[in-house]
Amino acid sequence: MPDYVQLSDEEIKQTLQSMPEWEYRDGWIRRLYKTPGWSHTLMLANTIGYLADAAYHHPDLALGYAQVIVKLQTHRVKGITQLDIALAKRIDEIVLWKPGEDSPFDGYPKTWVH
Numbered sequence: 001m002p003d004y005v006q007l008s009d010e011e012i013k014q015t016l017q018s019m020p021e022w023e024y025r026d027g028w029i030r031r032l033y034k035t036p037g038w039s040h041t042l043m044l045a046n047t048i049g050y051l052a053d054a055a056y057h058h059p060d061l062a063l064g065y066a067q068v069i070v071k072l073q074t075h076r077v078k079g080i081t082q083l084d085i086a087l088a089k090r091i092d093e094i095v096l097w098k099p100g101e102d103s104p105f106d107g108y109p110k111t112w113v114h
């Protein structure tokens with residue numbers, strides 16, 4: 001069952017302490033990802049879009065040549081709920097994944113999305 005309880009400014013501040021790349025402003029949480037260029041910007045946008053549709057909770061996206069800005073809000077409360085936090089964490093987890101040192105994969109040879 002969705003949790004539409006709006007988090008207080010203090011709760012949001014507390015929560016974002018462990019998500020330092022995310023900023024709370026004007027009733028939205030937002031993060032900027034830097035990408036290697038336009039094609040990765042589009043791949044990133046699609047990956048976020050896919051996750052968002054699986055969750056049925058959709059961010060606003062602003063695309064640039066080498067960046068994607070993600071904004072999340074729970075519309076029915078015009079504020080932040082656990083849904084926004086959960087999706088933000090899931091997006092970070094998936095799109096920032098890279099093979100580790102012990103992995104057999106080489107990984108992308110240049111700077112990845114960050």
Ligand SMILES: C[C@H](O)[C@H](O)[C@H]1CNC2=NC(N)=NC(=O)C2=N1
Nearest residue numbers: 056057058059072073074075076
């Ligand atoms: C009708 C539909 O369930 C709502 O519009 C959903 C869809 N996606 C959504 N996405 C986000 N980010 N917040 C919402 O409140 C929201 N609501």
